[in-house]
Amino acid sequence: MYSKELMKGTLKTIVLKLLKEHEKMYGYEITQKVKDLTQDKIQLTEGALYPTLHKLESLGYVYTEKKEYNGRTRKYYLLTESGQAEATEKINEFAEFVLTMKFIFNSKLAAE
Amino acid sequence: MYSKELMKGTLKTIVLKLLKEHEKMYGYEITQKVKDLTQDKIQLTEGALYPTLHKLESLGYVYTEKKEYNGRTRKYYLLTESGQAEATEKINEFAEFVLTMKFIFNSKLAAE
DNA sequence: TTAAATACCTAAATTTCTTAGGTATAATAT
DNA sequence: ATATTATACCTAAGAAATTTAGGTATTTAA
Numbered sequence: 001m002y003s004k005e006l007m008k009g010t011l012k013t014i015v016l017k018l019l020k021e022h023e024k025m026y027g028y029e030i031t032q033k034v035k036d037l038t039q040d041k042i043q044l045t046e047g048a049l050y051p052t053l054h055k056l057e058s059l060g061y062v063y064t065e066k067k068e069y070n071g072r073t074r075k076y077y078l079l080t081e082s083g084q085a086e087a088t089e090k091i092n093e094f095a096e097f098v099l100t101m102k103f104i105f106n107s108k109l110a111a112e
Numbered sequence: 113m114y115s116k117e118l119m120k121g122t123l124k125t126i127v128l129k130l131l132k133e134h135e136k137m138y139g140y141e142i143t144q145k146v147k148d149l150t151q152d153k154i155q156l157t158e159g160a161l162y163p164t165l166h167k168l169e170s171l172g173y174v175y176t177e178k179k180e181y182n183g184r185t186r187k188y189y190l191l192t193e194s195g196q197a198e199a200t201e202k203i204n205e206f207a208e209f210v211l212t213m214k215f216i217f218n219s220k221l222a223a224e
Numbered sequence: 225t226t227a228a229a230t231a232c233c234t235a236a237a238t239t240t241c242t243t244a245g246g247t248a249t250a251a252t253a254t
Numbered sequence: 255a256t257a258t259t260a261t262a263c264c265t266a267a268g269a270a271a272t273t274t275a276g277g278t279a280t281t282t283a284a
Contacts, residue, residue, distance in 0.1 A: 006209045008120035008240065008271075014216055028262050037215045041208075048241055050264060071249055072262055094217065096153075097118045098210055103149045104126055105203065120240075120271065140231050160272050162233060183280055184231050 007042065011052050013094050014044075016087035019062065019079050026074040027053060053077055061086050119154065123164050125206050126156075128199035131174065131191050138186040139165060165189055173198050 018030055025033070031044045056062045061083035065076045079087060130142055137145070143156045168174045173195035177188045191199060 004242085005121040005124075005271090006206060009117040010213070011240085012117075017217060026262080027264095028260095032261095034216065038212050039215070041212045042216075045242065046262095046264080047243070047245095047266090051240090054264095070261090073249095074262070091217065094118060094213075098213075100150050100153045101122070101206075101210075103151070104129060104146070104154075105206065116273085117239095123271080138231080139233095140229095144230095157273065158231095158233080159235095159274070159276095163271085166233095182230090185280095186231070 010094070011044070011048060012056070013090040015049070015052060015056065016061070016079070016083070016090050019077060020084065020087040020091075024065075024076045024078050026076050028074075056083070122206070123156065123160055124168070125202040127161075127164060127168065128173070128191070128195070128202050131189060132196065132199040132203075136177075136188045136190050138188050140186075168195070 014034065015030060018033060019025060027046070027049055031046065031049060034042050034044050053062065057064065057077075060080055062077045063080055065078065067074050067076060126146065127142060130145060131137060139158070139161060143158065143161060146154050146156050165174070169176065169189075172192055174189045175192055177190065179186050179188060
C-alpha cells in the first residue's frame, strides 16, 4: 500500500465521482472499483466507506435501492439532484486543489 | 478561501518541501509563503502549523535556531539529515498520489 | 491611539479515518 | 464434506489531524 495520510478528505470526492459516472453502485462494488482503477494503490477500508455513504445519504446527496442478487442483498447508491451538483463541485474543487499544489511543488507534479 | 478538507494530510509535506528549498524558515514566514505561492487559495492556520512543526522536531526531522529581529523573536526551522530524506520521500509520495488519482479522475486532472 | 501586522503558542472540540470487530451467504479449494 | 476465500452489509472504540478560539507581546501604519 502507500500514502494513506494523503487520502484524508478525498474519500467523499472519490465516491461522488464514481457515482456520477455509474449512476448506481453498491458499497462493495465501490471498494473494488477503486482497487481496480488504481491498480491496488488505493484500498478503501469499509470502516471508512460505509459511514461516508451514510453521511452522504443523510445530507441528501444520495438515496438507496435494495436489490437481491444471488442470495445476497446489495444496497445500491444513486445520486440525487443536489448530489449531482455536489459531485461536480467536489470534482472541480479537487482539480483546482491539484493545480494550486503545483504552485508549491512546481516541476514535480507537472511531469509524467 | 476554499477546499480545506482536501488539505488534510498535506500539511507535513508542504512544510518539508518549503524547508527543503529554503534551508531556514520561521513559522510565520511559512504561513505567508504558502499564502503568496497559492495566491491566497491556501491559508495555513497557525493552530495546525505550530503543532506540526513541533512534531517534526520531536521526530528529528527539523531543528531550531532562535534569532532576534527587530525586537521580535523568530524561531527558525532547519531540516536535519533525516529530514532531508523524509522531505524527498514525502514529495515523491505526493506526486505519486496525484498520479494515482488521475486514474480515478481521468481527463479532469490532466488539463491545464 | 487604535488597529493591523508580525511573531510565538496551547487546548478543547470536531472531523476523519483506522483498527477491530460482528453477521451472513456463495463459491472455490482441499 | 469442509474449510477458506470472496462477496455483502455494518458498527464502535480509539487515534490522528485539523479547526476554532483563545492567549501573549512587539512593531508599524492609520
